Amino acid sequence: MLIHVKMTRHVYEKMRADLNRPHDFAYERVGFIFARKDTADKDAILLLATEYYPVPDVHYIDDPKVGAKINSSAIRSVMERAYSSKECILHVHQHDHSGAPRFSRLDRLEYNxxxxxxxxxxxxxxxxxxxxxxxxxxxxxxxxxxxxPEPVRKLTIVGYPIETLKPGAGLYV
Structure with missing residues (x-):
């Protein structure tokens, strides 16, 4: 199954700006992308990002064992929106290096x-x-x-300049 995430440059830049902001105690920022699902092709799922939602500072928990930890209020607020809007939720964060990132062991445990x-x-x-x-x-x-979980096979940033990322297999395990 081809899973393709598409977002406008505006959503992408809003997300990047937030993820790059320092926090008083968290080592990294987290946020959520809301998206609409298009399944016109039976062999593909297209997720069209509609908005980036930054997790407010008050919803971070001070836990030096992890890069960032958020409380149940942060989760509840995105679930409430998705319930009313019928949108998809994508949790996002950033690793501060170049090249293909990987989910950490803790990322995979928590996401599961x-x-x-x-x-x-x-x-x-x-x-x-x-x-x-x-x-x-x-x-x-x-x-x-x-x-x-299925891997996202394609990520497109729509706008000038258009960017398409096609991560290789094996980055998701």
């Missing part, structure tokens, strides 16, 4: 708990996570609560 729970809000939305490096990204999408 958090992302499937987003399916509890019902509807046909799918949910996932993206991690960006300074010049690339990888992602995983859960098409249902019980399915294993």
């Amino acid at each position: 708990k958090m992302i499937p729970s987003f399916h509890n809000i019902g509807g046909g939305a799918i949910h996932g996570a993206l991690v960006f490096s300074l010049d690339n990204a990888v992602g995983l999408v859960w098409t249902s609560k019980h399915d294993s």
Whole structure:
């Protein structure tokens, strides 16, 4: 299955600006992208990003063992929006290096708990996570609560200049 995430340069730049802001105690920022799902092609899923939602500072938990930890209020607020809008939720964060990023072991453990729970809000939305490096990204999408995640195979930034990232296989395990 080809999973393709598309976002406007405006959404992308808003996300990058937020993820690059320093925090008083967290080592990294996290946020969420809301997206609409298009399944016109039976062999592909297109996720069209509609908005980037930065996690407010008050929702970060001071935990020096992790890069960033957010509280249940942050999760609840994005789930409430997705419930009412029927949008997909993509959790995003950034690793501060060039080249293909990887989800850390902790990222994978936490995503395997958090992302499937987003399916509890019902509807046909799918949910996932993206991690960006300074010049690339990888992602995983859960098409249902019980399915294993599928890799994002293509990420397109629409605007001038247009960018398409096609991460190689093996970056998602």
